Amino acid sequence: MTKSQRDIIIFTAFGLAVMITPLLLRGNYLLNVFVFIGINTMLAVALNLLLGFAGQISLGHAAFFGLGAYISGILTTRYAFDPWMAMVAAALCVGVIAFIIGFPILKLKGHYLAMATLGFGIIVYIIFNETVDWTGGPSGMSGIPNLSLGPIIFDSYMTNYYLIWVFTLLTMLLSVNLANSRIGRALRAIHDSEVAARVMGVNVRLLKVQIFTVSALISALAGSLYAHTMTFIAPASFGFNFSVELVTMVIIGGLGSIYGSFLGAAILTLLPEFLRVFHDFDIVIYGLLLIVMTIFMPGGLIGGFEALAAAINRRKEA
C-alpha cells in the first residue's frame, strides 16, 4: 500500500466517523460541543500549516478568526449581504490583509516573530473593542443571520454540526494534500533550514507569506462560520488567550500532523466539559494535564501514540 493510498483510507474512515457521530449523540449537549470542536479543528489545522510545516509561530491567529467573524457580522447586519457572500468577502479581505502584513512580519524570526504577531493580535482586539459604532464594542454584536442552503436553514445543533464539519473536512483534505505536495516538502525544508531551502531553489520569502495567507484565510472562514452559527460575537472570544489556546492545540496534538490538530482541538474543547465535576479545581487539573502531556509526549499526542506503538512492536519482536 502506498502512502497516498493509506492517506485516502485514513481520511475516508475519519470522514465516516465524523458523519455518524451525531447519530450516536442524539439530543445530547455534546453535539454542540462537537460543533465548536469542528471550528477549533479548522483553526488548529490552519495554524499547523504555518507552525508545524513552515515552522513560523503566530500568536495572533485569534485576530484572523475574529476579523472573519466581524467582517461577516458587519456585512450581513448592516449592509444586508447574503451570508455566503459575506463569508467569501470576509475570507478574501483577511487574505489580503495577511498577504500585506506577511511581508514585513515574516522577515522576523523566533521571539521577534512571536512578538510581532502578538502585537497584531492585540491591535485587532483593541479595534474590536473601541470601534463601538461598527462592532458594538465590548458587549458584542447580535442578530447575525444563520446560513441557509435552499430550504435548509443552519440553525439547529444538528444542521450546524454538518455545516461546520463539511468545511472542517475540506480544510483537512486540503492540508493533507498540501503536506504531500511539492509545496509541503518546500515548507518542511524551510522548517529545517531556511538557508538550505533557499540554496535548493525555494523562494523562501514568498512561500512563507503564501502559507501565512492561506492559514489566515482558513481562520477567517472559521470565523465567519462561527459568527453565523452563534449569531452573536463579542471581542472576548478573539483575545490573546484564544491565540495561545490555538498554539496549545497544535502543540498538544503534534506539530505537523493534521489529525493531531484535530486531537488537540478535541481535547482542549472537551476536557473542560469533563473536568467540570471537579468544580473549583478544574483549572488546576486542566493545567496539570497539559504540563504532563507536553513533558511526556514532546511530539504531541500523535507522536506519543506512534512512539507507543513502536515500543509495543519492539517488545513483540524481542
Next chain:
Amino acid sequence: MSTKTFRVIFMFLLLAIMAIPAVAAEPVKIGALFSITGPPSFLGEPERNTAQMVVDEINKSGGLKGRKIELVIYDTQGDPTKANQAATRLIKDDKVVAIIGPSTTGETMAIIPIIEKAKIPLISCAAGVKITEPVKKWVFKTAQNDALAVARIYEQLKKRRISKVAILTVSDGFGSSGREQLISQAKNYNIQVISDETYGPKDTDMTAQVTKIRGSQAQALICWGTNPGPAVVARNVKQLGLKIPLYMSHGVSSKKFIELAGDAGEGIILPSGRVLVANFLPNSDPQKKALIAYVKNYQKRYKTEGDHFGGHAWDAVMLLKGAIERGDDTPAAIRDQLEQTKSFSGIGGIFNFSTQDHAGLTKDAFVLVEVKKNKWILVKE
C-alpha cells in the same frame, strides 16, 4: 411459598419503599452561569457565593414546597463561546427549569438565542440595557440599568447648579455603556460634556487624562469604571490638585474601592444599590431587613462583605423562589409568574415586572453614597 420467592418479594417491597421518598423529594433543578474566573470574576465570584448561600438557606428551611433546590453552576470565564456551551449543557443535559446569570452583558446576549429557542426562563445578572430592551419573552434581569445610575448623578449635579462636566470612562463593556448614557442623557439636564476622555482597563496611571481635564472648564468630573482603575483616577486627581467634585459609578461601590483609593477617596460621591449603606437607611425602608440579613449572612459564611454584585444573584434566586411558590415549576409557568412579580423587595431595589418591563427597577433603586472618613455614608437629598 418457598423462602427464596419470599425473599425476592421482600426485597422488591423494600426497594419500593425506598423509592417512594426518592421520587417525592426530586429536587428543582436551577442552572447558574457565572464568570467565576476570567476578567469579570469580580462579578462572578460574589454572585456564585451568594447564589449558593441563598439556595442552601432555602433548602435548610424546608425547600420549595417541600422540594429541595439543586443549583448547577458552570463557570463561563467571561467568554461568550463558553457561555454558549455551558447554557446548552444546562438545557440539554441537566434539564434545568430556569437559569440565572451570566455575569456580563456580552455573555447574556450570546445565550439569548438559545434561551428563546429552548423556552427556558433566564434571569441575567448583567446590567446592559440591550438585554431587556426590546423585551424578550424569556429573558429578565436583576442588575440596575446604567441609565438609572447616570440619571441619579445628573439630578444631583443639576441641584448643585453644575452645567459643565468632564467624563473619564474605561474602554470596556461597562465603561462604554456608561459613556453612551452620560453623553445621551446630558442634554435632558442642561448639562454639557465638555471633556470626554477614556482609559484602558489595565492602565496604571491616568495623569495625562486628568491633566487635560484640569485644563478644561469642567465643574465636575465623572469617572466610570470598575476596580482598580477609578482608585487610580482618585489618587491622580488628588496628586494634581484638581479641586472639582469627583463622581463615580456603581461599578466601584464596594469596600474594596476605599481600600484601594485610601485618603484620595474622601468626598467621592457615587450612585449605589442600598446594600452599601444598609445601616444608614431609615427603618421605614422596605429593603432594609433583607439587606442587613444578607450582609450579615454573607460576612458569616465568606468572611468578607457582601456587595451589590452578589445582590444581583440574591435577587435572581429569590425571584425564582417567589415565582415557583406562586405557580408551577415548569419553565413556562415560572416565566409567567416572574412576569407578574410586583413590589418584590430585593437587594438591588424594588422589582415590578410586567409584559413591557423585564428589568423591573426605577431610579429609586439607586441612592447616592459618599466616602467619609474611610466609610460609605448615605447622602441626604
